[in-house]
Amino acid sequence: AQSVAQPEDQVNVAEGNPLTVKCTYSVSGNPYLFWYVQYPNRGLQFLLKYITGDNLVKGSYGFEAEFNKSQTSFHLKKPSALVSDSALYFCAVRDGGNNRLAFGKGNQVVVIP
Amino acid sequence: DTGVSQDPRHKITKRGQNVTFRCDPISEHNRLYWYRQTLGQGPEFLTYFQNEAQLEKSRLLSDRFSAERPKGSFSTLEIQRTEQGDSAMYLCASSPGTTAGELFFGEGSRLTVL
Numbered sequence: 001a002q003s004v005a006q007p008e009d010q011v012n013v014a015e016g017n018p019l020t021v022k023c024t025y026s027v028s029g030n031p032y033l034f035w036y037v038q039y040p041n042r043g044l045q046f047l048l049k050y051i052t053g054d055n056l057v058k059g060s061y062g063f064e065a066e067f068n069k070s071q072t073s074f075h076l077k078k079p080s081a082l083v084s085d086s087a088l089y090f091c092a093v094r095d096g097g098n099n100r101l102a103f104g105k106g107n108q109v110v111v112i113p
Numbered sequence: 114d115t116g117v118s119q120d121p122r123h124k125i126t127k128r129g130q131n132v133t134f135r136c137d138p139i140s141e142h143n144r145l146y147w148y149r150q151t152l153g154q155g156p157e158f159l160t161y162f163q164n165e166a167q168l169e170k171s172r173l174l175s176d177r178f179s180a181e182r183p184k185g186s187f188s189t190l191e192i193q194r195t196e197q198g199d200s201a202m203y204l205c206a207s208s209p210g211t212t213a214g215e216l217f218f219g220e221g222s223r224l225t226v227l
Binding site for chain 2: 004032034036041042043044045046049051090092098099100101102103104105106
């Protein structure tokens with residue numbers, strides 16, 4: 001069964017500094033990897049995904065993520081954080097052979113002005 | 114707005130009562146998912162439909178839970194004889210017909226069981 005680990009409960013970063021949210025995964029087959037963001041009282045919004053190809057994928061709102069097969073990681077990054085990036089971020093993985101998307105527990109990101 | 118819509122947004126009920134949630138997916142999406150999210154946790158998979166066929170069910174989905182998608186469009190999730198442990202946010206998502214496609218989520222239906 002596929003699973004995701006997001007080791008940090010909360011990530012604090014000063015506005016303008018680089019932001020990294022960590023994610024490691026476990027699947028038996030080829031991984032399909034996703035990042036979602038959840039703002040208060042809003043549904044989960046898709047940010048980006050890795051299916052195949054270039055290990056660095058770019059997504060919405062200036063976010064990007066790097067797929068590292070040897071470390072089974074898919075860390076989310078943003079070069080310069082904004083206060084509006086403060087939200088809950090979820091990493092998710094699907095084994096390429098099934099339809100079930102497994103989510104991590106989420107990371108609260110707090111960007112300090 | 115042509116996103117995924119869920120109704121009701123919030124339901125408060127007494128233990129033992131039945132509740133039903135409705136989800137209207139994005140119209141051209143043939144895949145529909147139900148997830149459950151509790152405080153401090155990520156969404157947990159409950160069940161998946163492709164068109165009207167329910168193809169996967171989680172072990173989390175006890176006999177008190179049933180989901181339908183009768184015409185391959187909207188879906189309902191019913192919980193019978195609710196328990197306090199059923200209190201959670203129930204999320205619906207839809208996606209187009211590829212396993213590589215991302216899920217589009219609704220804003221959820223929050224259930225509070227007293």
